[in-house]
Amino acid sequence: MMNAAVSPEMLSAEEKGQAVAAAKETLNLACSLLRRDGRPWLYAVESSPFESPDVIFLELHASAMLCLPSGECMLPDATSCTALTSALYSTVSEDDVLHRLLKVDVQVSSRDPCCIEVALRCLAAEGDGYGLHEANDGGLLAAVMAAGFKGELSRFQPGVSMAISRLDAWYSDRSGSVESTAAYIIRGLCRRCCLPETILRSMQACIALSAAGDDLDYSLDKCDELVELVGSAESGMMHLFSQQQLQEFLIFEREYLICTMEFEEDRLPCDG
Incomplete structure (x- = not known):
């Protein structure tokens, strides 16, 4: 039996009171979480293990399902992967694509045909890969992935979002060899x-x-x-x-x- 919405008029005074109390408790917890007194979300400045003269790349890889606004899974194919690749590129400026050497690759997962594998790569920059990560927003790669997660890709099917099941980020060298984890990207994406x-x-x-x-x-x-x-x-x-x-x-x-x-x-x- 499926749950159904109950009209407020059908609730007793006691049930309404309980619902309001639950809503207030949830709001109090949410506001407390957002304020995070003593440890603001965007004050945790992290430092990169690399210096700017080093040629270092950032990579963010994710496994995800494409979800329609209805909540149903959208089966990916080569055409939708190509369209999604283009849409992810379009979330940032052309200057960022060129100067940061942004690369986006989307493929149907070889392990699960219902999923896609998204690979993002770009050149590190001051404040995003080098030095202090003061913005605490995960930088360029997190911005690209967030647009897909939120279902706000202007050049893709409206409302289609990415339900991410696996996420990894790291620093790599020119050849793609892993140098170190880049947890600040994951934390920034979550924020x-x-x-x-x-x-x-x-x-x-x-x-x-x-x-x-x-x-x-x-x-x-x-x-x-x-x-x-x-x-x-x-x-x-x-x-x-x-x-x-x-x-x-x-x-x-x-x-x-x-x-x-x-x-x-x-x-x-x-x-x-």
Whole structure:
């Protein structure tokens, strides 16, 4: 028997109270995770084991399934792999492709015909392979992979995303021999993919609570907290968002502002 959505009108007062309490607890945990007091997500500066005179490449390899917006698996073939390769190239500028010697290769997996193998390679650069990785966003390769993971490839089938099952990153020399692991790329990719999505879903939950009329002060305070977090130059969260995610965030922010104005109007004393 499949689970079905239950209309709020069908819930008892006790069940509604439990749902609101669960939503608040989840929001509190999410906001605490995002703030990460004492250890901000984007402050963990990592240093490269290599110096800039060295000719070093970065590689990021992943096994993934292509997922349709419906959640169904899209079986890959040579045509879709070629299209995906082109789409991944298009996620960065032509200058980056040329100057960083970016290479993208997508093939149907030899181990599982339902999966693809994605291999990315580029030349290391200052701040992305050399020196301090101050951005903490995984650099160029993480940016390319994140676009595929989020399903935001403008030159591929709309809404198709990559469900990644295996991920590895490393430094290599000219011949492709592994020199060292590049864990900062994996960590940066996780930040790009997880933090914006957590913020968006938290905003959505806050607005849903506000619209339902449940503890407006609490909901709006949490929205305030999330808006400040994204807008803060100190947190650095905004640059993790894709254009599509920023648009979604702005829509939620507008709804939040409307809720705030309605809330303030309700607090005004009535005439007469």
